[in-house]
Amino acid sequence: NAGVTQTPKFRILKIGQSMTLQCTQxxxxxxxxxxxxxxxxxxxxxxxxxxxxxxxxxxxxNGYNVSRSTTEDFPLRLELAAPSQTSVYFCxxxxxxxxxxxxxxDGTRLSIL
Amino acid sequence: GIQxxxxxxxxxxxxxANSTLRCNFSDxxxxxQWFHQNxxxxxxxxxxxxxxxxxxxxxxxxxVATERYSLLYISSSQTTDSGVYFCAVSPGGATNKLxxxxxxxxxxxx
Numbered sequence: 001n002a003g004v005t006q007t008p009k010f011r012i013l014k015i016g017q018s019m020t021l022q023c024t025q026x027x028x029x030x031x032x033x034x035x036x037x038x039x040x041x042x043x044x045x046x047x048x049x050x051x052x053x054x055x056x057x058x059x060x061x062n063g064y065n066v067s068r069s070t071t072e073d074f075p076l077r078l079e080l081a082a083p084s085q086t087s088v089y090f091c092x093x094x095x096x097x098x099x100x101x102x103x104x105x106d107g108t109r110l111s112i113l
Numbered sequence: 114g115i116q117x118x119x120x121x122x123x124x125x126x127x128x129x130a131n132s133t134l135r136c137n138f139s140d141x142x143x144x145x146q147w148f149h150q151n152x153x154x155x156x157x158x159x160x161x162x163x164x165x166x167x168x169x170x171x172x173x174x175x176x177v178a179t180e181r182y183s184l185l186y187i188s189s190s191q192t193t194d195s196g197v198y199f200c201a202v203s204p205g206g207a208t209n210k211l212x213x214x215x216x217x218x219x220x221x222x223x
Binding site: 048 | 148158201
């Protein structure tokens, strides 16, 4: 059971470039989340999804887009990379909202130069 | 929105010592988790504990939901316990979104 898998683990982008951070889970979880962690800080929610085809904004959504075409996958898209998006990105999932912990991937470390 | 405060912000221990980390939250929650972020940046899920007490080896946690706080106890600390400990809560609703505290940085010295 792989759990939550994120790719890539590390990436360096130039300002203005675009990229997609991949997240997939094999636990048949309905709820998926993207968080970012800036240095010395806790995580903040970017976007979340309550099921295939349904997404919504979190606390810090500007500069990002998401899609959820399948239960397993929840990619995060950066369209025009900016230095402020340098961060570590975590994907998480949970089966439902009642009495269930969130399971996290290992993160993607992204630098925008 | 709900506020999550952790204390102390950082802590240095000698190997073998015990410690207590605290998490205060400003409103009722239906989810509380403790995480350990290791030096490689991985988030390790320690406890899912919206109320009550749980133990796992040298670690235990207690959440008093009515008084809006949770405690994480580390006994007989080891150097591998070093890292950042986060408390995260979900205020409820239909999404289970987590709100993280700013963490406690723990350094265990040999």
